[in-house]
Amino acid sequence: MPDPALTDAQLIARALVAQDQHAFAELVKRHQSSVRACLRKLTAGNHALADDLAQETFVLAWRKLAAFRQEARFSTWLYRIATNCWLADARKRREELLGDRVDAVASEDDETVPHVDDTHADHARGSSLKVDLERALAALPAAERAAIVQCYHNDLTHEEAAYVLGCPVGTVKTHVLRGKQRLKAALAAYAP
Amino acid sequence: MMPSDRTSSPDRSDWLDALLAADAAETQATYLADDGFTARVLAALPGALARPGWRKPAVVALWGAAVAGLAVATPDTLLGAVREGYRLVASMPVSLPGLAGAVGEKLILTGAAAAYTLRDE
Numbered sequence: 001m002p003d004p005a006l007t008d009a010q011l012i013a014r015a016l017v018a019q020d021q022h023a024f025a026e027l028v029k030r031h032q033s034s035v036r037a038c039l040r041k042l043t044a045g046n047h048a049l050a051d052d053l054a055q056e057t058f059v060l061a062w063r064k065l066a067a068f069r070q071e072a073r074f075s076t077w078l079y080r081i082a083t084n085c086w087l088a089d090a091r092k093r094r095e096e097l098l099g100d101r102v103d104a105v106a107s108e109d110d111e112t113v114p115h116v117d118d119t120h121a122d123h124a125r126g127s128s129l130k131v132d133l134e135r136a137l138a139a140l141p142a143a144e145r146a147a148i149v150q151c152y153h154n155d156l157t158h159e160e161a162a163y164v165l166g167c168p169v170g171t172v173k174t175h176v177l178r179g180k181q182r183l184k185a186a187l188a189a190y191a192p
Numbered sequence: 193m194m195p196s197d198r199t200s201s202p203d204r205s206d207w208l209d210a211l212l213a214a215d216a217a218e219t220q221a222t223y224l225a226d227d228g229f230t231a232r233v234l235a236a237l238p239g240a241l242a243r244p245g246w247r248k249p250a251v252v253a254l255w256g257a258a259v260a261g262l263a264v265a266t267p268d269t270l271l272g273a274v275r276e277g278y279r280l281v282a283s284m285p286v287s288l289p290g291l292a293g294a295v296g297e298k299l300i301l302t303g304a305a306a307a308y309t310l311r312d313e
Binding site: 024034036054148192 | 207208209211213215219220223226229230236
């Protein structure tokens with residue numbers, strides 16, 4: 001078994017040179033939690049689908065490991081594959097594609113994100129706020145949801161998010177800004 | 193938990209930023225137990241990593257260079273082997289079925305050697 005103290009780069013080299021599946025297994029153990037959590041956010045809390053996509057992500061990572069050029073962190077590269085898997089699955093499910101709505105978003109009515117009923121404002125701001133945030137995130141267009149998940153939940157810079165999403169940095173910023181506008185509209189009842 | 197290139201000027205008064213940051217912090221603090229996930233991934237892995245596309249031409253070129261290098265380095269040995277082989281063949285009684293068998297055998301051996309050299313995992 002590989003030494004857990006080995007760096008990601010050393011494990012990748014072992015997996016590549018010796019086709020060492022134990023080294024790759026150590027990489028999976030290290031990154032499975034963050035990749036699955038990312039996909040759970042992207043799939044709006046569908047844990048079974050997220051785990052299926054996470055498995056697909058790591059199998060693809062194994063197949064494409066020789067193409068990993070270390071131009072990004074390994075975790076960022078995994079997020080990129082995971083996001084592509086999610087988009088491919090969404091495509092199959094006839095959901096909207098990343099970037100499809102870049103031009104259309106500006107003209108769209110904010111009503112696409114359901115507003116939280118004002119009567120809920122009186123509820124405790126703990127669990128209900130969390131549930132409403134999950135719902136509001138799930139209702140966002142795919143591109144905006146993906147941008148917010150990468151920038152906030154995966155703690156990536158805009159540049160890293162652009163690498164993951166395969167779009168320009170400016171587009172990421174636009175998606176984050178518009179996504180937050182929709183979230184504010186949906187969660188207006190919780191505004192101070 | 194702000195995107196890093198915005199941390200220099202975060203909007204501290206933005207309640208949604210704070211809300212997203214808190215949600216992100218909670219997500220990151222929650223470690224998802226493996227629960228057999230890694231084992232399932234390993235079971236789904238193909239046998240070997242995909243080999244790069246340049247491998248076959250490189251293998252062929254290396255074999256060609258090795259044979260050419262041997263021929264250049266030891267011309268007398270190779271010529272002697274060829275002459276001896278010719279002498280042996282010439283001294284044998286030749287029949288059409290025997291000749292066809294010998295050619296077939298050589299083709300099979302060459303094909304097998306080439307297939308082994310260029311095999312994909």
